[in-house]
Amino acid sequence: MCDLHDQHDHEATPVNGSGLSRRRIMQLLGAAGVTTAALAADTDPVMAASADDTPAAYTAPTGLAEDSPAKRSALAWIEGHATRITGLNAAIWEHAELSLREWNSSLAQADFLKKAGFTVEFGTAGFPTAFTATFTQGKGGPALGFSGEYDALPGLSQRQGVGHHDPREYVHDPFAPGYGPGHGCGHCALGTAAASAAAAVAAAAKKHRLPVTVKFFGSTAEETLIGKTYAVSRGVYDGLDAFLDWHPSTANATGWGSTTAMTAVTFTFLGVAGHGGTPLGNKSALDAAVMMATMSEFLREENLAPSGRLHWVINNGGDIPNVTPEIAEISYYVREGSPARVQVLLDKVIAVSEAAAKAAQTSVRHRITAACWNQLPSKSFAELMYDNMRQIGPPEFTAEAQTLAKELQASLGLPQKGLHAEVAALTAPNPVFMGGGSTDVADISWRVPTVSMGAALAPIGTKMHTWSTASCAAAAPGRAAVLAAAKYLAATAVDLLTQPERLKAVKDEFAERTKGVEWRTALPEGYEPPMYEPPRWFLERTGQSWPPENITWPPRRVVSREKFSSLGPELAPQT
Template sequence: MTVAETDPAMAAAGDAPREAAAGAYEPPKGLAEDSPAKRAALAWVDGNSARITKLNSTIWEHAELSLREWRSSLAQADFLEAAGFEVKFGTAGFPTAFTATFREGEGGPVLGFSGEYDALPGLSQKSGVGQHDPREYVHDPFAPGYGPGHGCGHSALGTAAAAAAAAVARAARQHRKPVTVKFFGSTAEETLIGKTYAVSKGVYDGLDAFLDWHPSTANATGWGSSTAMTAVTFTFLGVAGHGGTPLGNKSALDAAVMMATMSEFLREENLAPSGRLHWVINNGGDIPNVTPEIAEISYYVREGSPARVKVLLDKVIAVSEAAATASQTKVSHRITSACWNQLPARAFAELLHENMRQIGPPDFTDEAQQLAKELQDSLGLPQKGMHTEIGELTPPNPVFMGGGSTDVADISWNVPTVSMGAALAPIGTKMHTWSTAACAASAPGRAAVLAAAKYLAATAMDLVTQPERLKALKTEFAERTKDVDWKTALPDDYEPPMYEPPAWFLRRTGQKWPPDNITWPPKRVISREKLSSLGPELSPQK
């Protein structure tokens, strides 16, 4: 039985050319062509660099969490509206998601750009500071912490994509090149909610190509895949009581701790090198002398394809049921998001890579390199500074070894999609850290934003001016997807999680609450469990 017969998603994503086995792969040349329209797009980025980096700084300062990016989404939308785009909020029912559209002439390709703007909890950091120094410190004598921060660089991600979209629009109008540019301001990437649900509702239908990037520690692109993922939260319900008289209480926290412990035992015999399993107890009680009546533990279950995720997820669910049985609690679970592995696009990556080589790496200043080395020293890493080269384009490893996940993956099964990384964080550091937040809107981030905008804009202009390039992408896409019937990995009865927006935001964006696709107010989660029986009363001793 072939791989395609057993797992079509992995078969479609696995494409290391034969020449790679002998180490003989050479990226094709002559794909990226100079043109007056491309020069105009790149010149627009240079001429508006101050506006572009200011937008990045503005979103960085807001540092708003997933599904609550009220000011960040508006800042990005205002930038595009000023560039001639028509903006409509409420994409797929999400209050902070929007679609911005620009049209020039009749016909021409329909190109999509991906914008994000959500921050991560607990990663607050002062901009440009080389030691851990949270910008927002949350004082609590029992549970101190830090505010949110752009530890994944989404302030820069959305800004560079918006700048690229605006540059393409301006160049197309200036040189009368027919094109439709659609920019998708997407909420909640960090929880993989925004795009996965939007794809299932047809938001990205009608695109000819989709361009994506992400902050990184290197300047590179490729055509490897990502891991499919399901995010799931388990809720345990017990019975509260005084910690000093615990008999008969049922601790939901005990259940969550048992589940966490038991799930760790899956690693040796049930977790392949392509899999990832991580968890956090996000609700475990407030004070030791009250037995927690409700506890929640959330998991990210990752594997090489949706089918493999399902196998691993079933084992995690079985662990939750065992923990509930042992603790005499009640357990339920809800899937909060689910995405596919990304479908590669070799021809797209080859085009993007040549544009990156022609434009060159980000222009890092001495200030950027000094900050990078201070951060590396603070983290105990070699002081190598920022990555100042364009990485070689190499075929993916024939053996998939796992990694991160992205909600762009679901888009990639519906339209040819390319992704690339531009160095925003120092060599050797990682995303989802305070050190990345230190860089995102300071000297390293400013250079990365401008470079990424140029890489995306130049590649998009090639698709506009060279129809044969777009045809090659679509031909490869059709070949890869011919044996795959994409269907969202979200449950049939899925309702996306949302927060009620402030009244001022609804007025400003012309929306009403609630949207039609959710139940509001949401169902309350309340324990109605009974105290545990200790059996018949003991007879007095005589």
């Protein structure tokens, strides 16, 4: 068996006789401030750190994941608690609570870990529904972190295990019908599997006397990318040696590609209300929001690279046509390959907002609600995770699970291929970054070596953030995926304990990739995270007081002070 570190020799292989790898040259160019248009992509030090030199003919190494008594104990713990694990997933699925308001979901996950021997403290980084659970065995061992989430998405309510669109909660409104929230991204399973893996590692460490500190971070508001990014800026994840993450997916796979950096921003336009039947002089904030949406679409051809994404929603556009909207809000997600590239695109979006406000004779203000980096890859960590996934095998999907998947695919007009029932081969990332999704785990990855993987919970060809995922999340597909994901995470974590050379390789790669790059939060100075006031019973159960010290409460009101528009001097009467 070759040493894991040998698998990374390409990172230090000299190119052009310089003695430096391509990624290191890119980092140094960025640090030197080379900013010509031709080199812009290659000289962004953050994108350089995320780059990779792996040849297309790459073959994943084997023999990294080793059988051990501790690993067998961890996997046995998961098998022995399978009913409890799938029950926790189902309970959180039933709650379907939105970001920053996961009162019951966070408590359920915290109680699960308390029973596993963890100490729990709520209020991490000031967020009422965020918590940190800690287990320590012995002294001097590494500190391993697990990522837990439990927020649902608005409008994705769906009955469990039903193969066609059938909202579990239908919101009747004769003017604006809709659906309740649902776990269309599978975070009920995400947090459950991570908590189960953390508990399994703790049980194995205790039984086999392996020194370790296991920390589980119950994170709020992942869907709005608020919870972890702010927590990182507050030092919550400092002191960890490695961090393990997963996400429900349509495939069973891991890798070392990057994600997109992102800034979430909301623009508020303020005008003057008035009767729709006498509109002269009124100032419509909605007109401004619509103009901004229209103008921002014109950025796409000349200002949006293939690695960029720009999407928006008008989340406040008025209530009735007969009242000119005095306040309107439009929210954007601005994504690019690095924080620096996000800022360039964001500046253009802000300029569009100012133009729209001027045209509509309204005022505009904006507030950044979230901002995250792109994820820093870890090839050595992904290789170790992959070897464990390969050895453990894919989720054990039942005939019931595959039938549901095919019914959903038929309902959505997709080929009826069912669920992904194998572990996908580990392949090198695309050498050309083409953009994609974002995650607030990304900021953690710049502070501590991080691995991410996906386990199939949704049918092949479908997507996250859909009602079809909500149908699967706690049904037969979700029950299989949550157990498999817990095993992948736990087995990889145990290898870091029983094979110190694996952890060293992961940390060495992290040190090499981050040379010349200093992580700084992308959140603006003076940022206060948005929060909702918890119910009294939740504060009492979790031992918290309100408000936390890091926010202003009550928040400042947004009130229009605009004046009616002048039409000019009155016309002289006709004679």
